[in-house]
Amino acid sequence: MEYRKLPHGNEQISVLGFGTSSIGMAGEREIEAAMTMALENGINYFDMASADAAPFPAFGRALAGNRKNVYFQVHFGANYQDGKYGWTTDLDTIKRSIDWQLGALRTDYIDFGFMHCIDEKADFENALTGGILDYILQLKKSGVVRHVGLSSHTPSIVHQALDAGILDMLMFSINPAYDYAGGSEPNYEAESYAVGSAAERMNLYRRCEASGVAISVMKAFSGGQLLSAKTSPFGQALTEYQCIQYALDKPGVVTVLPGVRDREDLKRILGFVQATPQEKDYSILGTFAPQEATGVCVYCNHCQPCPMGLDVGLINKYYDLAQAGDELAKSHYANLEKKAGDCVGCGHCDSRCPFHVGQVKRMQVIHDYFGE
Template sequence: MEYRELPHGGEKIGVIGLGGAQLGATPHDEAVATYVEAVRAGVNLMDLAAGHAPLFSALADALRELGPHAREGLLFQVHYGADYRTPTSDYGWTARLEDMRRSVAWELDTLGTDYIDFAFIHCIDEGKDLDAFVRSGALDHLRDLRDQGVVRHLGLSTHSPELANRVLDLGEIDLMMFSVNPVYDYGEGDYGLGTSAERQALYQRCESEGVGITVMKAFAGGQLLDAAQSPFGRALTRCQCLQYALDTPGVVCVVPGVRDRADLRELLGFFDASAAEKDYSVLSGLAPEGVAGRCVYCNHCAPCPVGINVGLVNKYYDLALVGDVLAADHYAKLDRHAGDCVGCGHCNSRCPFGVDQVVRMREIAARFGA
């Protein structure tokens, strides 16, 4: 497992976590075994927006099998708005505070825990839903729980850049669950909300403000893995999709759903995959024209003959453009700067997204003065 640090809080989060959409429908013993194997492999972030309430009893039994201190090493994303009426019910959604409190109290009691690592404003994609959440008193309730130490961080799950920015403006959240994959980032698919530029600006804002992103729908609900369903007309691999998400600014973790240990092992195979197996540069021939020429910091252009880290130079430039006051300082600390570019064109010839990095280096050098 590889880990990334949450900017606000410093928690070390495994770059692959577990989503909860499917595991609750798995036979109990297999679900328990899947959780146990995941934790022993270093997975430490569990998203608890369960598709089916039996997920909670499976995780509880896994914690008992793992030992009395297992909970201390794990991070739970608990969603205020995901509603479970009975221990066997399917997922429901609510904006009523009393329903949220009842459901979360049952979840915590089942899991045998008295604190929440990340309390999420759950699945808000429209302004009216956020307004209803606030009117219900749920946001104030989460603030109170944070002040009491019951909640360690506030979070948000959404598919909408517009709504995400509205919540970021509140200055309350430390983690955001967002749908990231190349199809959605190109404005395609059911949850491909916002333009490519709006989505990239959101990722850069999260990076600059220290709000981590946990990624849902990295495979677009499985569409990207099937050539017949893929909007690209070509299948990508799990490794390509995972690497794409992890190369996105702000991302700390990808949380795909799994059905069993076989799915889990396939995901964890990412860590044994070669760089060639993770290479998603094939997207350069599939992306719409409107997203050509945009640096995604993938560093496929490396190595630079004079040692410039082209991806980081571009990232700090883009962060500076959206108002990150620390970007210039981070840029200044790099060993090589845009002004060191000799214009050889090596990066241009290797960029899968058609970025003219020679021109970009001149722009960046002018911005930062070096």
């Protein structure tokens, strides 16, 4: 398992996380067994926005003796008082629900306290002024909450939260269908989540990385629609591993949270750890993604190997991040052994790039920007 460090902290987070949205139906014994299996295989990041209350007590039992090795995303606004998920902005209900979630998980602290599912401006303002954020910050002060998070599908809301400088973690929906929604069918049912153009969405990921705000990814398979040619907005299917790699290549992303229904699902997802580069290669996207995907480097490194040893994807990522104001990206670039100035313009990468990026020209631009 690969781990990525939380920028605002020392936590090392597994790139494969565990989404609990659909596991409630499996029953507590199966949920407990699935969590045990996840822990044994190095998963340490668990999102607790579930459709049912069942994962909480099951996780609480499976966790025994392992609490310090696990990170929970707990949602202030997900209510399980009647056994099923309900969304609420009522502060008293949120307080009761958080108390219940802590008790069921058999823990006295929350690694990531999230303002939950804030997609509308009015809801965000309510979270800021109606007491939800204050409550999370108060718990943070007393050590109950370790980090502040937000789950949202809306770039403009995330930008507002980034402006406010309150976040350590963002839970955001990232997949090729949402990123390139401009090419989707007008009535594509996920369209309401696919807010923002591809460029706007990419800018958001870069701003998160530049601000040290990590991203945990929800809906990496677009609710399963990308996995079938019949439902994919591109008319062609991608695999789970391609979608996971696609999300992990985005700036700021530390973990992807596939929804797991049982151990069978988990076993398949864990196969990603051993999957070959070919199995994770999503460059086929370049052949059917819409026009706006063309000419933009997505850092996939399908163009490797470069005869001069340049890491084309990483050089492009650092350049884009530096443009977005990430000072760290400049020093990361400075530490690269091979830089844009080492490019000899052979054009191999241009001929291999499925997204038709012109790297010969771009390497010159990057070299001019950074110098040596």
